Amino acid sequence: MGWMEELQSALAARGLAVASIPGKGRGLITTCDFAPGDVIIFQEPYASTPNKTSSGSSCDSCLASNDSRKCSACQVAWYCGTACQKSEWKIHQSECRALAALNEDRKKMLTSTIRLMVRLILRKQLQSEQVIPTSAMDNYDLVATLESHISEIDEKQLVLYAQMANLVNLVLPSLMIDLKETAHNFSKLSCNAHTICDGELRPLGTGLYPVISIINHSCVPNSVLVFENRVAFVRAMEPIAKGTEILISYIETAATTETRQKDLKQYFFVCTCSRCTKNPYEELEETATLEGYGCKDKKCSGFLIPDSGKQSFTCQQCGLSRDQQEIKKIACEIAQVLGKASNCLSSGHLSEGSTMYKIVEQLQLKLCHQYSLSLLQTRETLMKVLMELKDWKGALTYCRLTIPTYRRIYPATHPMLGLQYYACGKLEWLLEFTEDALKSFIKAADILRITHGTRTPFMKELLHKLEEAHAEVSYKLSASD
Numbered sequence: 239m240g241w242m243e244e245l246q247s248a249l250a251a252r253g254l255a256v257a258s259i260p261g262k263g264r265g266l267i268t269t270c271d272f273a274p275g276d277v278i279i280f281q282e283p284y285a286s287t288p289n290k291t292s293s294g295s296s297c298d299s300c301l302a303s304n305d306s307r308k309c310s311a312c313q314v315a316w317y318c319g320t321a322c323q324k325s326e327w328k329i330h331q332s333e334c335r336a337l338a339a340l341n342e343d344r345k346k347m348l349t350s351t352i353r354l355m356v357r358l359i360l361r362k363q364l365q366s367e368q369v370i371p372t373s374a375m376d377n378y379d380l381v382a383t384l385e386s387h388i389s390e391i392d393e394k395q396l397v398l399y400a401q402m403a404n405l406v407n408l409v410l411p412s413l414m415i416d417l418k419e420t421a422h423n424f425s426k427l428s429c430n431a432h433t434i435c436d437g438e439l440r441p442l443g444t445g446l447y448p449v450i451s452i453i454n455h456s457c458v459p460n461s462v463l464v465f466e467n468r469v470a471f472v473r474a475m476e477p478i479a480k481g482t483e484i485l486i487s488y489i490e491t492a493a494t495t496e497t498r499q500k501d502l503k504q505y506f507f508v509c510t511c512s513r514c515t516k517n518p519y520e521e522l523e524e525t526a527t528l529e530g531y532g533c534k535d536k537k538c539s540g541f542l543i544p545d546s547g548k549q550s551f552t553c554q555q556c557g558l559s560r561d562q563q564e565i566k567k568i569a570c571e572i573a574q575v576l577g578k579a580s581n582c583l584s585s586g587h588l589s590e591g592s593t594m595y596k597i598v599e600q601l602q603l604k605l606c607h608q609y610s611l612s613l614l615q616t617r618e619t620l621m622k623v624l625m626e627l628k629d630w631k632g633a634l635t636y637c638r639l640t641i642p643t644y645r646r647i648y649p650a651t652h653p654m655l656g657l658q659y660y661a662c663g664k665l666e667w668l669l670e671f672t673e674d675a676l677k678s679f680i681k682a683a684d685i686l687r688i689t690h691g692t693r694t695p696f697m698k699e700l701l702h703k704l705e706e707a708h709a710e711v712s713y714k715l716s717a718s719d
C-alpha cells in the first residue's frame with residue numbers, strides 16, 4: 239500500500255477521507271455523521287517549537303512556561319522536567335549536538351521558525367533511519383505534499399526563505415540539507431503551520447500537523463482546532479452530516495470581510511464562504527456595525543451609512559442623521575485620549591491608564607455602534623487593567639458589558655464566547671455573586687465542553703467550579719427554606 243492509501247485507510251476508520259475540493263486543492267470530508275463536541279481528528283505535531291518568550295523559558299515538549307530549566311549542553315532548549323526531556327530526547331540528541339556547536343552570534347539567530355525547520359529536518363532524517371517510527375499519519379510524505387504556493391511568492395520573500403535555508407544548513411552542516419527543498423518547506427510552514435494555544439487560547443508555540451493541515455478554511459467553520467499541550471484536536475462545533483467538508487477558521491473571525499481577507503493573504507486564496515459572499519446590504523451592515531458609528535438615538539441599534547455627499551451619516555433603522563463634523567470631533571478626541579491611555583499603561587501607570595480608558599469608553603459610546611470592535615477592545619483592556627488593580631467589581635462591570643458583543647460577533651458555540659462567560663463567572667464567584675456565577679459557569683461549560691472536551695486540567699477546573707457554585711446555591715436555597 240502507498241502512503242496515500244495508508245492515510246485514507248487510517249482516516250476511513252475515523253469516518254473521514256481526503257478529497258479533492260473544487261477551487262481549494264485537497265480537503266477533509268466526513269464519511270459518517272459527527273455531533274457537536276465529537277473529536278473529528280487529533281494529531282501530535284510533526285515538529286513544534288515554543289514561542290520565544292522574554293525569559294526564553296517555555297518547555298520544548300509540553301510548552302508550559304513555569305519552572306523550566308535550560309539544557310546544560312546546548313543552552314538553547316528548555317524542559318520543565320525529566321519526563322518532557324526524555325520524551326524529546328530522540329530529536330534533541332541530534333539537535334543538541336548541532337546547537338551546542340554554534341557560537342553565541344549564531345545562537346541569537348535561532349528564531350522559532352528556524353528551530354521548527356531544524357526539528358522538521360531532524361525528524362525526517364531520524365524517520366528515514368528508522369530511529370523514530372513512521373505511521374500512516376506521521377511521515378515525511380505528508381509534509382512533502384503540503385501546499386507551498388511557492389510560485390506565487392514574491393522575490394523578496396523567496397530571498398528571505400533562501401537565507402533562512404542557509405542558516406538551517408549552518409546549524410546542521412553534517413546533514414548536507416537540500417537548500418531548495420528547505421526554502422520550499424519554509425513556504426509550507428507559512429500556509430500550513432498552526433499556532434499552538436493553551437485552553438484560554440493564549441499562544442504558546444507553533445506546530446506542523448500534516449493531516450490537520452489538509453483541513454481548509456471557512457469564516458463560518460463547522461469545527462474548531464484546540465490543543466491539549468501540543469496535541470491538536472479538531473472538534474465539531476455543530477452537527478456535521480456524512481459527506482460534509484470539515485472546515486476550521488485560520489484567522490480571527492470577529493472582523494469585517496476586508497480585514498478577514500487581508501488576514502488570509504498569507505494563504506493565497508480568496509475565501510468564498512457564505513460570510514464572504516453575502517449580499518451587498520448585509521456586507522454594509524456587518525462593516526458598519528463592527529467598525530462604524532452608532533445612531534444618535536441611543537435606544538436605536540441601527541447602523542449608519544454615509545449619505546452621497548458624505549457630509550452626514552444616516553441610521554438605516556430610524557432614519558436619524560449624524561453630522562460628519564460632529565463625528566470627526568469625537569473621533570479626534572478619542573484618538574488623543576487613547577494615545578495618552580496606552581502610554582500610561584506601557585509606562586506602568588495602571589490607575590491613571592484605567593481612568594483614561596474609561597474616558598475613551600464614554601467617548602466611544604457616543605460615537606461607535608454598540609457592537610463595534612473598538613468599543614469591545616477598550617472594554618477588554620479596562621477589564622484586564624482593573625483585574626491587575628484587583629478592582630474586581632470594576633472588572634466585572636466591563637466583562638459583563640462585553641458579553642452582548644461577543645454573542646453578536648461569534649457563533650453560539652465559539653470558544654471565545656465560552657471563555658468570556660468563564661471570565662465573568664470567575665469574577666462573580668470572587669465577589670460572592672454565587673447565583674450569577676453559577677449561571678455564567680453553566681453557559682461557559684455548555685460551550686467549552688463542546689470545543690475543549692472535558693479531560694484537560696483547564697476544563698476539570700471549570701467543571702469543579704461549576705459543581706462548587708451549584709452546591710453553594712443549593713445550600714443557600716435550602717437554608718432560606
Ligand SMILES: C[S@@+](CC[C@H](N)C(=O)[O-])C[C@H]1O[C@@H](n2cnc3c(N)ncnc32)[C@H](O)[C@@H]1O
Pocket residue numbers: 261262263264265383384385387429430451452453454455456504505506507508509510
Ligand atoms: C492548510 S492548507 C489546506 C489544505 C490544502 N487545500 C491542500 O490541498 O493541502 C491551506 C491552503 O489550502 C487552500 N485553502 C484553504 N481554505 C481554502 C478556501 N476556503 N478556499 C480556497 N482555498 C483554500 C489554500 O491554498 C491555502 O493556502
